[in-house]
């Protein structure tokens with residue numbers, strides 16, 4: 001296994017103040033943006049939420065919306081139809097059970113349609129500042145390549161990372177890993193030759209990628 005301590009240190013050195021790349025200014029906005037970001041780029045989501053958040057300001061605005069109208073406001077978002085329905089249903093539950101507020105617990109968040117552990121952890125970590133590890137495709141890939149974990153199961157990966165990373169560093173390390181996966185340890189053509197984690201990484205393809213770029 002790669003040395004978790006060293007990996008954490010290097011990640012936080014490279015990304016000292018890591019931030020989520022979805023734009024938001026309150027928990028409701030982050031919840032909506034995160035639901036929209038499933039299989040969609042953050043850039044597209046930010047483009048759409050720019051006007052969406054002006055039109056839908058309160059939980060009630062989504063809860064009272066016709067899903068078909070909301071879908072039209074999600075132009076360019078993948079699976080807009082399904083996501084519009086999930087957001088309307090989720091916000092109806094927020095109005096009925098939580099006085100329109102986004103709850104700050106894993107249990108209450110994952111009761112909402114379209115909200116799994118990953119989305120809940122994004123909201124807990126970045127909107128509420130709670131220690132949280134959201135395992136998305138980047139975290140899954142980076143932690144496996146580094147040798148921190150050997151599993152394709154997001155829940156198992158979350159469990160192992162929670163054990164290996166000190167609790168107070170869960171959120172920043174998680175966000176740093178996402179950035180690292182997005183810009184360096186990319187799915188195709190990872191930039192191993194310029195990776196700060198090269199020495200710690202256990203991926204058996206890393207040398208090949210490093211040489212390929214050098215050549």
Ligand code: SF4
Nearest residue numbers: 185190192195198201
């Ligand atoms: S050396 Fe390559 S595979 Fe390993 S973490 Fe860095 S970019 Fe990813």
